[in-house]
Amino acid sequence: MTVILAAQHVCKQVDDHGRSLLQDINLTAQAGEFLSVIGPSGSGKTTLLQCLSGLQSVTTGQVELFGKPLTHLTASQQSQLRRTELSFIFQSYNLLPALSVLDNIALPLRLTHQAVERQKIEAQLAALQFHADLKQLPAQLSGGEQQKVAIVRALMTQAKLIFADEPTGALDSVSRELIFSRLRHLAAQGVGIVMVTHDIELAAQTDRAVVLRDGQLVAEYQTPNEATLLAALHEKAVLTNA
Numbered sequence: 001m002t003v004i005l006a007a008q009h010v011c012k013q014v015d016d017h018g019r020s021l022l023q024d025i026n027l028t029a030q031a032g033e034f035l036s037v038i039g040p041s042g043s044g045k046t047t048l049l050q051c052l053s054g055l056q057s058v059t060t061g062q063v064e065l066f067g068k069p070l071t072h073l074t075a076s077q078q079s080q081l082r083r084t085e086l087s088f089i090f091q092s093y094n095l096l097p098a099l100s101v102l103d104n105i106a107l108p109l110r111l112t113h114q115a116v117e118r119q120k121i122e123a124q125l126a127a128l129q130f131h132a133d134l135k136q137l138p139a140q141l142s143g144g145e146q147q148k149v150a151i152v153r154a155l156m157t158q159a160k161l162i163f164a165d166e167p168t169g170a171l172d173s174v175s176r177e178l179i180f181s182r183l184r185h186l187a188a189q190g191v192g193i194v195m196v197t198h199d200i201e202l203a204a205q206t207d208r209a210v211v212l213r214d215g216q217l218v219a220e221y222q223t224p225n226e227a228t229l230l231a232a233l234h235e236k237a238v239l240t241n242a
């Protein structure tokens, strides 16, 4: 198996008092692996995802993507890597307000000089039961519709590693299932997926789940199940590999 993401002793501190958001995080992900990150609100999940993807710098420790330590890359090499190898589904969608649905989805393709095939985009949106006009602006869409646009935008590229922050948070149960099976399908094709979620039922269907509490990874489960994950969230779990 190919390791595509490796975090070693990652710590993240903010402000003058050195408040610690992440402490000594060690984590790897492999090509084709579907990894979920769960933990209480405020435990540092989004911060972790951003540090793993290079969107935030780490205070100490190291993150390697595809065998390259991020600190060895210049800022422009890092953005190039993000554009070509990574894809993001942000918790807050991060759609550009002045761009239409179509242009938002096309943006990462245009930035990497890939063809924008309108029919493909329409088919992807239809597969997620998105029925709004492609000319509409994000502000004219519901939260769930915006999330679907953000998801299609992330899935149109040929990314080898997808970071998804609560990708199903605003969706109805049918759309949630559709997105999840789409991500599962991508993982089966060799794409690595790191998904932050509050949805224990979905986390239990991923290959591996890690539990974050107060900025620390406190447990890790191969082929997790719902009962174990619920217990891990509610108890003071110790680092295990159950």
Ligand SMILES: Nc1ncnc2c1ncn2[C@@H]1O[C@H](COP(=O)(O)OP(=O)(O)OP(=O)(O)O)[C@@H](O)[C@H]1O
Residues within 6 Å of the ligand: 014, 015, 021, 039, 040, 041, 042, 043, 044, 045, 046, 047, 048
């Ligand atoms: N730049 C920052 N400066 C100071 N504090 C921050 C910063 N970014 C995040 N925090 C704080 O760090 C903690 C972790 O935030 P984070 O968004 O990573 O948590 P989370 O587990 O993703 O939460 P949620 O599940 O509610 O989305 C929170 O208490 C947050 O307020």
